[in-house]
Amino acid sequence: MFTGLIEEVGRVQRVEKASGEARVTRLVVAASQLTQELKQGASICVSGVCLTAVEVAPDFFAADLAAETVARTSFARIAEGTEVNLELPMRAGGRMGGHVVQGHVDGVAKLLAIEKVEGGEDYWLRVEIPAELAKYVVFKGSIAIEGISLTVARIEGTTVTAAIVPHTFEVTNLRSLQPGDGMNLEVDILAKYAEKMLKGEDVPAAVSLERLISEGF
Secondary structure (H helix, E strand, O other): OEOOOOOEEEEEEEEEOOOOOOOEEEEEEEOOOHHHOOOOOOEEEEOOEEEEEEEEEOOEEEEEEEHHHHHHOHHHHOOOOOEEEEEOOOOOOOOOOOOOEOOOOOEEEEEEEEEEOOOOOOEEEEEEOOHHHHHHOOOOOEEEEOOEEEEEEEEEOOEEEEEEOHHHHHOOHHHHOOOOOEEEEEEOHHHHHHHHHHOOOOOOHHHOHHHHHHOOO
16 A cells, blocks of 8 residues: 655666567666665555566666556556656555555546646646546545645546645656646545445445544545
8 A cells, every 4th residue: 555655756767568478568667765675576656556576676676567557557658768756655554644545547647737826836737537537536535646645626527636736746757747648547445435335335344434434544
């Protein structure tokens, strides 16, 4: 589980394209901070996608991407030099600074604009989300975009707006993105569990709505 608080921005060193029956693409990312703690076989969230590190060195790590992962995420546009947001899993008993982020991408949003607030230092981030995911996005609710925990400031149809403070802009890959770029989107898992329960479908006892609320999620 992740929190959506970005710890480091890595840069793609190499993308080894899939070949043969395995159809696995290897992603090599330059990073120097989280690699001091990351272990081979451990999870790491890369721009909102939970991946497994298959190789770790002091200044880079590598992870394998299945064809399904490439097809369903913004990794379809990834190339050498692309900046990616990095976060290690939350430690047991640690502070929940953002919201519950699984690293399971629900869809790809399209960046419409990142513009400075008139007369201020903050930014407005506007994205277009897939229509089938709009029902899970609510005013002042949580959403993860490129692995960043954000609060919805406005939703108009499939256009979602979030406020970005200068710190977030500077320490994430938002500064490198351009209108039209795809962005990994994960809606709030609580919304999906709530929908299932309202439909009368069974959910695991461990994730009952009452328990999640009582635990502060």
